[in-house]
Amino acid sequence: MATQRPPETDFERMLDYFMTEIQAGRLTADGCLAMYPQLTGELRLSLAVAGSLAAARQAAVRPAARDALEERLRARMAERPARRRARRPAWLPIAAATLLAIVVLGVGVATASASSLPGDLLYPVKRWGESVLLQLATGPGRVGALLDSAQRRLEEFEALSDRGVVDVMLLEEFAAHAQDATAASEALRDDQRAEALHRVVALVTLGQQTALDTADEAGADLSGAADALSGLRASAWRKLLSSPAPESTRTQTPHPTRRSTRTATSTPTSSRTPRRTATPGPPDWVTPSDRPPSTPPGRGTPGAGLTWTPSGRGTPPVPQIVTPTPRPPPPGQGTPGRGRTSTPSGQGDSGVTPPGQESKPTKSKTP
Amino acid sequence: MANFVHDRDEGDLVRRAQQGDADAFTELYRRHVDQIYRFVLLRVGDEAAAEDLTSEVFVRALESLHAYEDRGAPFAAWLYRIANARVVDHWRRSRPIDVSLDSGEIDLPFEPAARDVFALKILSESLRSLTAEQQEVIILKFVEGFSTAEISQITGRSEGAVKALQRRALASLARHMDS
Numbered sequence: 001m002a003t004q005r006p007p008e009t010d011f012e013r014m015l016d017y018f019m020t021e022i023q024a025g026r027l028t029a030d031g032c033l034a035m036y037p038q039l040t041g042e043l044r045l046s047l048a049v050a051g052s053l054a055a056a057r058q059a060a061v062r063p064a065a066r067d068a069l070e071e072r073l074r075a076r077m078a079e080r081p082a083r084r085r086a087r088r089p090a091w092l093p094i095a096a097a098t099l100l101a102i103v104v105l106g107v108g109v110a111t112a113s114a115s116s117l118p119g120d121l122l123y124p125v126k127r128w129g130e131s132v133l134l135q136l137a138t139g140p141g142r143v144g145a146l147l148d149s150a151q152r153r154l155e156e157f158e159a160l161s162d163r164g165v166v167d168v169m170l171l172e173e174f175a176a177h178a179q180d181a182t183a184a185s186e187a188l189r190d191d192q193r194a195e196a197l198h199r200v201v202a203l204v205t206l207g208q209q210t211a212l213d214t215a216d217e218a219g220a221d222l223s224g225a226a227d228a229l230s231g232l233r234a235s236a237w238r239k240l241l242s243s244p245a246p247e248s249t250r251t252q253t254p255h256p257t258r259r260s261t262r263t264a265t266s267t268p269t270s271s272r273t274p275r276r277t278a279t280p281g282p283p284d285w286v287t288p289s290d291r292p293p294s295t296p297p298g299r300g301t302p303g304a305g306l307t308w309t310p311s312g313r314g315t316p317p318v319p320q321i322v323t324p325t326p327r328p329p330p331p332g333q334g335t336p337g338r339g340r341t342s343t344p345s346g347q348g349d350s351g352v353t354p355p356g357q358e359s360k361p362t363k364s365k366t367p
Numbered sequence: 368m369a370n371f372v373h374d375r376d377e378g379d380l381v382r383r384a385q386q387g388d389a390d391a392f393t394e395l396y397r398r399h400v401d402q403i404y405r406f407v408l409l410r411v412g413d414e415a416a417a418e419d420l421t422s423e424v425f426v427r428a429l430e431s432l433h434a435y436e437d438r439g440a441p442f443a444a445w446l447y448r449i450a451n452a453r454v455v456d457h458w459r460r461s462r463p464i465d466v467s468l469d470s471g472e473i474d475l476p477f478e479p480a481a482r483d484v485f486a487l488k489i490l491s492e493s494l495r496s497l498t499a500e501q502q503e504v505i506i507l508k509f510v511e512g513f514s515t516a517e518i519s520q521i522t523g524r525s526e527g528a529v530k531a532l533q534r535r536a537l538a539s540l541a542r543h544m545d546s
Binding site for chain 2: 045050065072073076077
């Protein structure tokens with residue numbers, strides 16, 4: 001009864017006030033009722049209930065039961081950490097971290113190797129990864145993997161020749177992959193085969209183009225490679241035209257820029273500008289005898305694929321890997337390389353090239 | 368006895384107990400064992416059963432302590448929820464379906480003042496006529512002295528729902544007391 005606060009009008013607040021006083025021992029419920037006879041209804045009833053529960057408010061656990069339960073809880077707590085340790089071996093986090101490091105490192109090496117070139121530390125990793133993929137792939141997937149490998153060899157060849165190194169071996173491998181893809185396409189369904197052969201033609205055309213450009217700029221004699229690729233392209237075209245659905249294949253124009261090798265390897269400072277083109281169109285309608293004078297008989301065997309020698313004109317064999325010293329680009333060619341991301345030939349859209357134009361050097365762009 | 372005067376160090380005690388500090392959990396037990404016991408006792412009306420249930424409440428609290436999240440409600444609110452679930456489960460297991468109300472008298476382990484005996488007897492009968500939710504609110508309000516806001520935190524019901532439960536419980540008790 002220390003506080004003689006007048007009761008507030010709000011029921012909840014009044015009840016809370018009385019209960020606080022009762023809990024604190026300053027008031028009793030009966031005392032409240034005696035003090036405020038004007039209290040009625042719910043509040044009076046509430047105080048009556050509180051008063052009748054006054055005795056219950058003193059209830060407490062028997063000391064013996066209280067101590068026994070405390071002992072029981074302490075015993076449980078004592079065995080808990082031991083159980084937890086038994087469930088999780090101490091070496092597990094270390095093993096998990098090591099495994100994670102290996103996986104991260106592996107992915108990192110594989111990613112880093114993707115742009116590596118012959119002679120780089122990671123280049124064998126890249127080649128190993130490709131060979132694994134090739135062994136695993138079947139059907140259209142295998143043809144796709146072969147063509148991917150071919151494209152990568154061409155990209156590497158271009159990247160190296162940008163540095164002034166002409167690696168003919170890479171062109172050979174490019175051609176080998178392309179020929180394998182042509183052979184593997186035989187087993188495919190008609191529509192898949194047509195698509196695969198179109199891709200072969202496009203890619204080989206691009207390879208021919210690259211060979212001609214490199215020969216021009218680096219002064220390397222790559223005419224044999226260009227001729228062999230020309231023959232490879234002709235055989236792919238013949239296969240395409242003899243397939244059961246020529247209508248559908250004729251309407252699809254092969255587009256050599258579909259997967260441009262240039263996008264991956266060219267840099268804005270590249271001094272190379274494509275000047276020669278190989279037309280992507282069907283060469284043979286076009287029999288080997290129609291071939292232009294730039295490919296005299298005896299230099300490679302058109303249509304026969306890879307049986308060419310990198311040396312020209314029957315001269316004594318030269319090493320297959322030609323590595324001329326790097327030299328600055330000629331003046332006037334210093335325009336940033338836009339190059340072959342666009343159509344290498346102005347006639348590329350037509351898909352049909354008049355006979356006799358095949359592999360004849362033509363100006364595709366003026367610098 | 369004003370339990371919800373929020374102890375600033377209670378949060379620290381809980382965190383330490385969660386990290387396996389046995390002393391911290393023992394301290395929490397000592398602070399709250401009596402109020403949990405009262406809450407259980409008034410609802411089951413039997414001292415031995417109330418002790419067993421109180422024991423169950425703290426064992427369960429210890430086992431699920433790692434899952435406890437401090438969302439601003441006092442630690443006691445969490446203990447009351449566990450206790451409420453234990454009481455309801457106890458009824459499901461042991462309460463005879465036919466309860467004769469006039470035999471009901473809370474077997475209190477203390478000697479109440481003579482003046483209180485009559486009221487308590489009436490109240491014990493009346494309390495048992497209430498629903499579980501109403502009992503919970505009445506005990507928290509009139510035995511433990513929690514405010515409506517605090518009971519709202521403990522029971523997980525809105526303050527409006529708590530007030531409505533309290534009003535219906537009081538009306539039901541009034542009918543019993545008058546009859």
